[in-house]
Amino acid sequence: MPTNILNLPQYRVLRVEETNHDYHVTAEPVDVASACPHCQSDRLTSWGTREQVFKDMPMHGKRVGIYIDTKRLRCQSCGKTFSQALPVLAENRMMTERLVKWIGQQALKRTFTSLADETGLVEGTIRNIFRGYIGELEKTVHFETPKWMGINEIHIINKPRCVVSNIQNNTIVDMLHNRNKDTVEKYLFKMPNRDQVQYVAMDLWVPYRDAVSAVLPEATIVIDKFYVVRMANDAMEKARKGLRGELTIKQKRGLMHDRFVLLKRESDLNDKERLNLDSWTKNYPALGETYRLKEDFYGIYEAETPEDAMRRYEAWHRVISTEIRPYFADLIRAFTNWQPFILNYFEHPVTNAYTESLNSLIRVMNRLGRGYSFEALRTKVLFTESIHSHKQKRPRFERKREPEPVEMGYGLPDDAIGYGLPVMEKERPLRPPEAYDPHKHEKREKNYGVDISTLIRMIEAGEL
Numbered sequence: 001m002p003t004n005i006l007n008l009p010q011y012r013v014l015r016v017e018e019t020n021h022d023y024h025v026t027a028e029p030v031d032v033a034s035a036c037p038h039c040q041s042d043r044l045t046s047w048g049t050r051e052q053v054f055k056d057m058p059m060h061g062k063r064v065g066i067y068i069d070t071k072r073l074r075c076q077s078c079g080k081t082f083s084q085a086l087p088v089l090a091e092n093r094m095m096t097e098r099l100v101k102w103i104g105q106q107a108l109k110r111t112f113t114s115l116a117d118e119t120g121l122v123e124g125t126i127r128n129i130f131r132g133y134i135g136e137l138e139k140t141v142h143f144e145t146p147k148w149m150g151i152n153e154i155h156i157i158n159k160p161r162c163v164v165s166n167i168q169n170n171t172i173v174d175m176l177h178n179r180n181k182d183t184v185e186k187y188l189f190k191m192p193n194r195d196q197v198q199y200v201a202m203d204l205w206v207p208y209r210d211a212v213s214a215v216l217p218e219a220t221i222v223i224d225k226f227y228v229v230r231m232a233n234d235a236m237e238k239a240r241k242g243l244r245g246e247l248t249i250k251q252k253r254g255l256m257h258d259r260f261v262l263l264k265r266e267s268d269l270n271d272k273e274r275l276n277l278d279s280w281t282k283n284y285p286a287l288g289e290t291y292r293l294k295e296d297f298y299g300i301y302e303a304e305t306p307e308d309a310m311r312r313y314e315a316w317h318r319v320i321s322t323e324i325r326p327y328f329a330d331l332i333r334a335f336t337n338w339q340p341f342i343l344n345y346f347e348h349p350v351t352n353a354y355t356e357s358l359n360s361l362i363r364v365m366n367r368l369g370r371g372y373s374f375e376a377l378r379t380k381v382l383f384t385e386s387i388h389s390h391k392q393k394r395p396r397f398e399r400k401r402e403p404e405p406v407e408m409g410y411g412l413p414d415d416a417i418g419y420g421l422p423v424m425e426k427e428r429p430l431r432p433p434e435a436y437d438p439h440k441h442e443k444r445e446k447n448y449g450v451d452i453s454t455l456i457r458m459i460e461a462g463e464l
């Protein structure tokens with residue numbers, strides 16, 4: 001059934017004025033209240049009108065305002081006055097409900113400024129609507145509380161942020177705007193069934209440890225191998241830099257060029273790299289000793305029990321010379337301060353798959369965020385429908401009718417088939433894919449969060 005220009009059957013369009021940038025649509029509700037909302041009496045009298053302007057979705061590239069002479073009515077039975085009901089309008093926001101919804105969705109992929117410009121609303125209103133939209137999404141999407149939780153730092157939009165993940169499922173369950181103790185504590189405190197968390201893997205970051213100890217006292221804190229052995233590589237770098245004073249410019253360049261050889265595991269070196277390493281370590285014994293200690297530190301992680309690891313660590317610690325010691329000072333301090341949590345790893349190792357995917361995510365995350373607020377980015381990551389449904393983008397536009405069969409006339413060239421009508425896609429779905437419904441989603445299966453590999457793939461393909 002053809003309908004009015006607004007496509008709102010609840011309203012009768014009385015007049016449309018079009019200017020360069022805007023549509024001014026005067027309309028009135030089709031149904032006028034016939035009963036008092038207070039006492040249901042139908043004895044109503046008119047009590048004046050006032051003109052109200054409601055914003056609507058942009059149309060043909062123009063902003064849309066709907067002008068309504070809202071009637072006030074008075075009930076003759078109970079004496080109360082009230083405004084007539086205005087269907088499909090979000091009256092508190094002075095706009096249509098569909099505009100509110102559209103702005104919420106659009107704000108995930110567009111800047112607030114561009115939406116303000118396109119709708120004629122102020123940026124503050126757009127931000128406000130977006131907050132409400134996030135609030136609604138949060139209510140409908142529930143991620144399972146992980147048994148094995150990861151709390152890590154990722155740089156997103158110029159700041160270190162806290163990313164909470166599910167290690168067993170390789171998923172993200174939340175992103176917090178900073179990594180302060182207070183922020184993490186509040187988050188953990190609000191987490192449903194938080195007693196289900198048995199292990200928490202984290203960076204060497206004291207506020208995480210303090211927050212988890214306070215809110216999840218029963219959970220075992222585990223420091224992933226990755227963060228600890230990385231500090232042995234840092235020691236190697238410090239030794240290399242410490243040597244620079246003794247070197248000529250040419251030698252410095254050479255050492256800079258060969259730094260990756262020093263950072264590589266011994267077992268991964270090829271013959272040429274091994275020769276290279278030998279020449280540096282023979283000529284500069286401090287470099288050689290640091291390399292040896294770096295390799296031996298990795299060796300600690302071959303231990304199979306916490307006790308064995310501790311024995312290996314003590315043996316390693318004993319042989320460090322005073323000359324080399326400063327390079328390993330940070331590592332030794334960390335090991336001392338975090339010892340029980342570092343040793344927990346030997347009983348409860350974090351999976352390599354998780355560590356690797358998290359590191360890939362850290363690498364690609366830099367590409368995200370330009371032009372977005374952290375809130376928008378977080379919402380995109382956590383609630384983007386295509387991540388959850390593993391579908392991409394919206395379905396292709398499909399024309400409504402099949403093209404008329406074309407009579408093949410004589411003398412028509414082959415490429416005239418269809419008279420320039422678009423070529424039909426062969427693989428047309430029978431009907432468009434179902435819209436994402438979080439309620440439905442949850443009934444179907446437990447939701448463990450956002451799959452990290454899917455997220456990485458989408459960021460790399462520029463789909464987020």
Ligand SMILES: [Zn+2]
Pocket residue numbers: 036037038039040041075076077078079080
């Ligand atoms: Zn009444």
